[in-house]
Amino acid sequence: MTHHTTLTPPQPSTRPSGTTASAPLRGARQRSVTWAQVRAALPGALRGMDPRTLRHSPVLLVVEGGAVLTTVLAAASPSLFSWLVTLWLWATVFFATLAESIAEARGRAQASSLRATQRTTTARKVVAPRDTLASGTSLGELPAVEVASADLTVGDVVVVVAGETIPGDGDVIEGVATVDESAITGESAPVIRESGGDRCAVTGGTVVLSDRIVVRITNPPGQSFVDRMIALVEGSERQRTPNEVALNLLLTALTAVFVLAVATLQPFAVYSGARQDVIVLVALLVCLIPTTIGALLSAIGIAGMDRLVQRNVLAMSGRAVEAAGDVDVLLLDKTGTITYGNRRATDLLPVGDAGEAELAAAARLASLADDTPEGRSIVELVDHRSDAPAGELPAGSELVPFTAQTRMSGVDLPGTPGEGAVRLRKGAASAVQRWLRSTAAQPTAETLDELSRQVDSVARTGGTPLVVAQQLGDAPARVLGVVHLKDVVKDGVRERFDELRAMGIRTVMVTGDNAVTARAIAAEAGVDDVLAEATPEDKLALIRREQEGGRLVAMAGDGTNDAPALAQSDVGVAMASGTSAAKEAGNMVDLDSDPTKLIEIVEVGKQLLITRGALTTFSVANDVAKYFAILPAMFVGFFPQLGLLNVMGLHSPESAIVSAVIFNALVILALVPLALRGVRYRPSSASALLRRNLCVYGLGGLVAPFLGIKLIDLAVSLLPGL
Template identity: 75%
Template sequence: MAGSSASAGSAGSSGGRKPGPGRGASLSWAQVRAALPGAFRKLDPRELVASPVLFVVELGAVATTALAAFEPSVFAWAIALWLWATVLFATLAESVAESRGKAQASSLRATQQQTTARRVMAPSDTLATGTGLASCPTAEVPSSTLAVGDVVVVRAGEIVPGDGDVIEGVASVDESAITGESAPVIRESGGDRSAVTGGTVVLSDTIVVRITAPAGHTFVDRMIALVEGSERQRTPNEIALNILLTSLTIIFLLAVVTLQPFAVYSGSKQSMIVLISLLVCLIPTTIGALLSAIGIAGMDRLVQRNVLAMSGRAVEAAGDVDVLLLDKTGTITYGNRQAADLLTVGDVTTAQLAEAARLSSLADETPEGKSIVVLVRERYGLGDAQADQADAFAGAEMVPFSAHTRMSGIDLPLPDGRVRRIRKGAGSAVQRWVHSTGVRTSSGPGATVAEQLAAHVDAVSSSGGTPLVVAEQVGEGPARVLGVVHLKDVVKAGMRERFDELRAMGIRTVMVTGDNAVTARAIAAEAGVDDVLAEATPEDKLALIRREQAGGRLVAMAGDGTNDAPALAQADVGVAMNTGTTAAKEAGNMVDLDSDPTKLIEIVEIGKQLLITRGALTTFSIANDIAKYFAILPAMFMVVFPQLAVLNVMRLSSPESAILSAVVFNALIILVLIPLSLKGVRYRPSSASAMLRRNLLVYGVGGLVAPFVGIKLIDLVISLIPGIG
């Protein structure tokens, strides 16, 4: 996952500005007003037929309205009104959920604009080389005419005309219109940060981009379609629950139909309005009304976190994940090794080693070199921002770090005319330099410098760190080793606690790294992950995912490089970084616009919250249907069978009041639960058995109690209405 660490740093700020799971989802009257037109449009039977439960309720509302018009009464019209309200509240729930996505889509659509593209006019063999294209002649064409494979030049201040990969150059790009992140990002050719998105703005330099998506099928187009819900398909779990609800509806429909002959036989014939009311109250209207809204809201919560899910199936799979593959660099650690300690050898003092480590790192522009300067300044009080500038050393020759020498340093002229040479770098490189000048084997009594040095190097390496050796030479004499700088991967704060939470959910975490096994195990122990895949190759990742899936487990992973694409495609939840390659984004079923690999943990939590919300409201719906039996059935037959009075535990005023109160409660409970379906049930990491107990206690018992209280309160009001009470 090269490049992820760079982006993760900038993503850290954006991660805090988005509402997390269960936040930012309150329902306002403005949202309700905006969603009402859509709710009325959804009353079209052709729309509702996809939800058999609501379709049956609408048919009941139509029939009741016709009966009320044929034989008018306060009771009949009240039942008809509240049956229509039941259907409207159900469509309102879905409409409100969709309106949030449409608001997000509107802001995305604003980023799309027709622009002029500078298409490179060159022979196909020249275009295939990917070099020297910035100086080729170009023709200005509308961005809407670009096709896959076209090559365009984008200069500073210009808008990227379409999705593509940078094949030449490097530039700073403003992606705030897409990601919301104000900090610009670097896009360059030849790496895992080569993908650019249409509608973003190049801030500096010039890049050459090869178009990878035709107009109308860009990444932003896909985002708009998905967040609007126009491409949202029902997930397998949602389909299964719909089948269950349909089955229950058919069962209760048959029960109500066959109830009338028994009622006639017993001398208690019921009107069609009463039978329709009974049917509506018995079928699972509550969860049937909220099911679609729960699914849409789950995807919307991901959008709030700047994650685009390509399907609802991916969100559900995230909630069922058993194994989490996490890249070490940029996910578990900060990505760049940092100086943690200084270890002296012989008679060298810590102050001497600190000064030499600082001086030899001033020309080292790597993050590791800069961290040494910071460590010495903060821990030992040596140097400051001005003194650490290379030009502050008049006459000194700076030796920058290079991959060839694997060292950095400085040559300082002394007052006596001699030169003090200080070097810092990989142990083998520095030792070769020391031996080339002559070796001073001992700096004091006891163990030799070589033995002390070997002990320090072994200790740092076995702890998972990287040892850098510091040495100096004065004049033409032999150089001497001063000590070792301990570089270590710094585990991000709070990671151990996050892994403990995942473990409580029953999720096994696997750290994937290219480090050797010793280093990998040390970092894994510090971070608290369950397992390690060290010296990992793309083939190793793919093989691990397949082994886990063969054992019946669902696997999630994040990646950003082309070499991650096979594993992302194989994983049940593959989260591609937006900074990554086009291949990675096409292989994954989610894209993180902030390119923050740690967000994989949040994605799992959002997926679980979606499943828990659906399960909780299903439990509540079935439980309150049971309670409604005690309101309607005694009211229907109590006159003929006085013994049923014992079931009238709520002591409702009259049969008509009991039936109407149940219908009113059935409608209002949908309206009450809309905010919860959008916000989601609060998720607490725990075992499956603990979550089941909580679900049954809170939503099972609550679903039984709420109707008794609600129906009784409604009955007290309805009993005051002439013609019903």
Template identity: 75%
Template sequence: MNALLDPAQLATALPGAVRKLDPRALLATPVMLVVEIGAVLTTVLAALDPSVLGWSVTAWLWLTVLFGNLAESVAEGRGKAQAASLRALQSETTARRRTAGGHLEEVPSTALRVGDLVVVEAGERIPGDGDVVEGVASVDESAVTGESAPVIRESGGDRCAVTGGTTVLSDRIVVRITSNPGQSFVDRMIGLVEGSERQRTPNEIALNVLLGALTAVFVVVCVTLWFVADFAGAPVPVLVLAALLVCLIPTTIGALLSAIGIAGMDRLVRRNVLAMSGRAVEAAGDVDVLLLDKTGTITYGNRRAHEVLEVPGVPRADLVEAALLASLADETPEGRSIVELLTPEQSDAALPAGATLVPFSATTRSSGFDAGERQVRKGAASAVGGWVRESGGTEPPALLAAVEQVSASGGTPLVVAERVGDAPARLLGVVHLKDVVKEGMRERFDELRAMGIRTVMVTGDNAVTAAAIAAEAGVDDVLAEATPEDKMRLIRREQAGGRMVAMCGDGTNDAPALAQADVGVAMNTGTTAAKEAGNMVDLDSDPTKLIEVVEIGKQLLITRGALTTFSVANDVAKYFAILPALFVVAFPQLDVLNVMRLSSPESAILSAVVFNALVIVALIPLALRGVSYRPGPADALLRRNLLVYGVGGLVAPFVGIKLLDLVVSLLPGL
């Protein structure tokens, strides 16, 4: 409890709790509004007829309202503390904006608008959210994600998005700005963690309606008791009835309800997941099916060179040198991965003097170099095979077998060939490109399966490639050759079957599915369109983070259910603990129910009021931390809920009120 409610945190939250005493601020929480009305009433009655009981009850009723406000204020304060650290990213910087004529002009970052092109070099801060349109660079995103390892951002593909306030560590990039001042990703994040845009979820609204109904019922009960007691010749003071009403209505959950919702979103932010609404957090707790885009989600964003397979009779060194040098002009991520793979094997490889690099193009589907009479090409099997045949060369069966082997495993074969002078070109071997599954995927999918969540990989790849990746990653099902429309149809079909669907993706082609899914988690490395379509953004771009998202969603629902169970059971216990003591004089038959043997009606009601206030404070840490979630069947969770919080809610008032009664009965004047 000390870690969650240290004195400094309470001191910061207390002014906000006092401001929330404004009745207009309590309109959204009818239970606490009734408590405040009761506090006002007892204040007036105590002023008109001063007594120890009157002023004691009044003080503790006001403390009850204050403690209820304190829970929400502490939860909001934790979010504001995070927002304060994020504001450090927003310090104005000078940006070098490219003009229509190609010149660079220095402007403040606040002057940038959507569509502007800015140049950012090593050591400079990116002035605003955008997409890389030229170049590739290493970027430090630790200020946003908390991860110290730099990430690569490059033009094209699904790893082009950059966030304002992050720092370029190497190279030079040109960024197209995608948000106006005040509308950046960090701005939206600050607004969300501060709770300024937090809307109540349907579950929360429904629970508020239930609490309001219970409050109305107990108002009727207390009014009825006043008439019954008066009729029996033992009238109960209005002050006592007001205090009794506050003790019987569900003040515990009423006070903590908002704090639970805010804390749920706060726990997501602490795990680097930005939820756009509380509704998304709740929906995550009920997810049955998870769809994951393959590229950039299950696998790394681009295929990487895995190995080289030489044709029999060709020295491996010849193939490695040719593939390495032919990739120097290939600026695609795949080409760079070949250089990365083979450089350690031939670090001294160098282009011949006067060599001309042949860059990769979509037309030729190959790259390479020309050096005198020597020509080397590397590219798609059909493209390079055609180049070899045009020179009079042939494709040996061993190479065709290697190409088929790579394709059957779900990889992409790149063929390497060379030609010297007028001699026919010869094929040297194959570079095996493969989708590399991110580390730990199979283990995390096993965890999802244990939670009852079925995983489906969706990809535009052919069925063979998709099946190979799915088997390696350990997903339950796969949808191959999927178009955006196919993904939408799959999600709608699952939803029509009554299942809650979550979707993880990072590309523009994932945007429709992210918007359709009940929980759409966009990777922060993805495109702007994907992040706008989803209702959550994972700042770490880890698709298995959904495990934590689901756990937090379930934790939110379980916490709300547990504290509701505790509060209702609490009220039942207080009902049977207090009423016999209050009315035993008028109805001696009730003495058999007075099991607590409270000292007097006055000490009974004051002890109950004090307990009612203190139990809110005692449960604030639990509301903020959340009830722990352990995967298991729903009936087991319900049983634990009833045994721990139901029984606990029944027992706690009997013990607490009795102990308080022993102390309160010592007060003079009672």
């Protein structure tokens, strides 16, 4: 039965000791703009000024059309005013294309780093017919032929041994090996890849360090995840997202409105006896249309994808990144995401007349032969105590190793003169009780009752009790106490869930544990909801229920059983170490195979949306100051009363128009670093974010142009003829 319990809410994944983050993508985390990037982007910016390229941005196409028109008029009737307006109109177009080109140059730099990890290799392709492959014969022993990795196709089977490079993405179908994935993930610690589980996927370009594996190719060279990431970061596969398309349509509509408004202004001006120069009308049009956001829109989208790629996440589409920013429900697996993945000893509970120090010493000695993570955690717990007992075993001691059959470990210590040998055992409560019965030296009923209470107490909190017992010679056995094992919640997880709640995101912990254990861990971690004893069908049903309520759902998974839920999710993040089915079902692949990355992905998506909204607000707001600069300048000679609108006290009509055009161009250049870096995101409610952006970028968009245009006017007024 599935239990779905509502309760009242990670830090980034903890790297293994000694690992590093030196992958090309992580190394690409840099300042928002460098001079080297600007120089690399200049040729692309010039190519971007081609009208055929600017067709995707009607705003910039109108600006370039205006620049062409003013160039012709300035050549026909030269003046300092006309050439200044023309020069800065061209600068406006150039700065806009430069912003996009810088964003693409950053991607090309990352792509070069990734491409350096690729190399053409020779693959040993198994050439046996299909019936031989299905006969049960070891694939690694079948005939093979050497081929170039570029000649591999989907479904080919290759053998890779220690020291060889895996020629393409695939699944391990036979064998187990350690693989160096540092060139892709940045993790220096090797990982285990083996057949028959959720850790069977391998990535082309990684190196086998030990043993031998047989790999069935799923993505050959040229179609691998690395190749797709290279295309993505270079921008060749970036498609405009629905929100970006919608905003571009809005900007196009606003541009059309202002074109009509300016075009119809001249007849009214002529009728009023205030005929305007065409260059002035073009300047007015360029200053009124939303050039700032129109120039930065594409760069914002590219930079948003870039930030995701820097985190080693491959998004199949920009739509998924945007959806991450609008996620309402986050499904997180318990093991390895919320908890460390292995149960750990957290407490020692003495029973009867045993003291805590005696229990600690016995538990440690009885766990020395237990090489499971749980056994090692008991030794670590005792060793970190201030009164930790000496860890040396006396000569003649005999270790009793842990086995899955006995579910116990222990040690037999040699007896001292006058006393018999000491036998210590630690294990599951039922296993230790069977051992006690086999010794024919049962503890007292009172001790057994107290032991039962301690075991039940640990179980009720969702933990696992291990019992420690001792027998001295032929004396009755003593139960020394209980070791409390529990799934340890990662440090900082509660705080991260608090942040998610502040974003308005509800978290759901998905686990196969029973409801009691799940509720206990969820309460400690601060998760909103729990889906306990979950099956693949349960996950899928939960996602559909949430979506039917109008909510967007994100989840992470790595197994074939996660594929239906990943496909149904609005944001499905598959682990690169998982199965091919999971990676094909999701719309993102995390090359680090870190489930907690889902939280970072949500933050990147929200930052993308916030940056776009903030700069749109700024762009619309800064048009107000341009009205006060250009409109009085156009008509004050005919209607002196409009001089009251010259609140900035600009020097002359010509200097006012030139100053507005110059500011209109320079503000694009000034905002490029912000567009690439992104507006800083602080977890808070949607209303709080809206208030902050209106105050910072709305009010800032109103004030900055007044100051900027005035300062530029002071400089321009020094030019003779203005």
